[in-house]
Amino acid sequence: SQQGEEDPQALSIQEGENATMNCSYKTSINNLQWYRQNSGRGLVHLILIRSNEREKHSGRLRVTLDTSKKSSSLLITASRAADTASYFCATDGRGETSGSRLTFGEGTQLTVNP
Amino acid sequence: ETGVTQSPTHLIKTRGQQVTLRCSSQSGHNTVSWYQQALGQGPQFIFQYYREEENGRGNFPPRFSGLQFPNYSSELNVNALELDDSALYLCASSGNRRGTEAFFGQGTRLTVV
Numbered sequence: 001s002q003q004g005e006e007d008p009q010a011l012s013i014q015e016g017e018n019a020t021m022n023c024s025y026k027t028s029i030n031n032l033q034w035y036r037q038n039s040g041r042g043l044v045h046l047i048l049i050r051s052n053e054r055e056k057h058s059g060r061l062r063v064t065l066d067t068s069k070k071s072s073s074l075l076i077t078a079s080r081a082a083d084t085a086s087y088f089c090a091t092d093g094r095g096e097t098s099g100s101r102l103t104f105g106e107g108t109q110l111t112v113n114p
Numbered sequence: 115e116t117g118v119t120q121s122p123t124h125l126i127k128t129r130g131q132q133v134t135l136r137c138s139s140q141s142g143h144n145t146v147s148w149y150q151q152a153l154g155q156g157p158q159f160i161f162q163y164y165r166e167e168e169n170g171r172g173n174f175p176p177r178f179s180g181l182q183f184p185n186y187s188s189e190l191n192v193n194a195l196e197l198d199d200s201a202l203y204l205c206a207s208s209g210n211r212r213g214t215e216a217f218f219g220q221g222t223r224l225t226v227v
Contacts, residue, residue: 033215040202042118042220043157088156100208100216101147101170104156 006089006105014113019076021108023089024069030092032065033102034074037086046074046087081114117141118207120219127226131195135222137205138187145169146188147216148180149204157204163188192224200226 007022025032031050035043049056049065049072056063062075076083086109090102117140127133139146145164149157159172163182177193186207192199202223206216 035218040151040153040221040223042204043206043218045215045217048215090156100145100206100214101159101162102149102157102206102216103159104149106156 006087006108008108009106010109010111012111012113013079015079015081017079017112019079019083019110019112021074021087021089021110023072023074023105025072025089025091025103025105026070027091027093029067032063032072033090033092033100034061034063034072035088035090035104037088037107039085043088076110079110079112081112083110083112085110118205118217118219120203120205120222122222123220124223125225127195127224129195129197129226132191132193133195133224135190135192135203135205135224136187137190137207137219138185139205139207140217143207143209143217144186145208146182146186147206147208148188148190149206150174151202151204151221153201160190195226197226200224 033048034046037043047058047063049063060077065072086107088107090104092100119138121136147162148160151157160174161171162169166182179191182188202221204221205219208214208216
């Protein structure tokens with residue numbers, strides 16, 4: 001079963017605008033990760049934010065995490081047509097060691113129009 | 115490029131048949147996880163292997179099985195294929211530290227007819 005929900009399911013914007021995607025989850029987490037997927041191909045890791053962090057930046061990406069509300073947001077600034085893809089949040093809730101075991105949301109389909 | 119490679123990229127099988135998918139993990143990673151992604155949905159965790167042992171399993175029946183080899187590469191086997199097994203199968207490798215990022219391969223698109 002999916003851990004949470006992403007909002008919106010689909011987002012269409014013009015090039016140069018900012019895109020904001022939200023993710024909610026249900027259980028306690030170790031970290032939350034955002035991934036991008038082009039046309040049903042492999043997932044590309046964008047950013048990881050740990051449960052004790054509130055905000056993280058990477059280039060044009062800004063991620064926030066509110067563990068009290070069990071929610072996260074991904075902001076893409078100054079979007080480009082090449083940002084068109086599906087974006088997934090994934091939570092890693094393992095209390096044990098041994099790598100990541102991710103629970104994904106349903107994803108947001110972002111379309112950036114030139 | 116993540117360094118995680120999967121083969122084959124596409125596969126068509128008949129209901130009832132068996133299939134083996136392969137994954138070579140990124141150098142230095144000893145943990146491999148497999149995910150199933152149905153069309154229009156997010157990936158779902160199948161199972162994880164760490165040092166050649168199964169290390170956790172999602173809500174998938176026993177006809178989904180796997181192996182991990184000493185070089186940390188991995189196989190996913192599915193017996194008695196059903197139409198609903200049609201999906202993109204993704205392999206991810208990661209280090210064994212808690213809370214590390216996972217690197218995904220490009221996936222194998224399995225179609226069961």
